[in-house]
Amino acid sequence: MKCPFCNYEDTKVIDSRSQDDNTTIKRRRLCEKCGKRFTTYERIDILPITIIKKDGSREIFDKNKLISGILKSCNKRPVTMKQIEGLVDDIENKLSTLPEKEVPSDTIGNMVMDRLKYLDEVAYVRFASVYRQFKDINTFMDELAKLLVEKKDTTND
Numbered sequence: 001m002k003c004p005f006c007n008y009e010d011t012k013v014i015d016s017r018s019q020d021d022n023t024t025i026k027r028r029r030l031c032e033k034c035g036k037r038f039t040t041y042e043r044i045d046i047l048p049i050t051i052i053k054k055d056g057s058r059e060i061f062d063k064n065k066l067i068s069g070i071l072k073s074c075n076k077r078p079v080t081m082k083q084i085e086g087l088v089d090d091i092e093n094k095l096s097t098l099p100e101k102e103v104p105s106d107t108i109g110n111m112v113m114d115r116l117k118y119l120d121e122v123a124y125v126r127f128a129s130v131y132r133q134f135k136d137i138n139t140f141m142d143e144l145a146k147l148l149v150e151k152k153d154t155t156n157d
Ligand SMILES: [Zn+2]
Pocket: 003, 004, 005, 006, 007, 008, 031, 032, 033, 034, 035, 036
């Protein structure tokens, strides 16, 4: 760690202590060149993802809640728990690479739908109908039509 006063490269840690339930380590450092002291904080770089819900309220991303939502859509469908967990792990990894730590619930819903349609079409439509809260039959049919077109596209490839 470079000295902020004289830019000397070699500074010495003279004291380390953890703070905030061991999620942060505070280090006192001493510059061996100019003799000044400064403090650095070391933190785990995984921040919880916050979901922005449709009404604007915030909620911490809960993996288990997402799994149980998908499980409901997969009721009596040939989708294994392992596949669902894999899907959610994939989304979690994707989320952790995003620069923003607040994600609209729509983004998560779309991520689930993008993956679910390749696992099981019935589960996909069920999830989409709950998730998008289709207001009328037309919106629902639009979604189905989109799915069918995409399916046709994949078959042609
Ligand atoms: Zn210095």
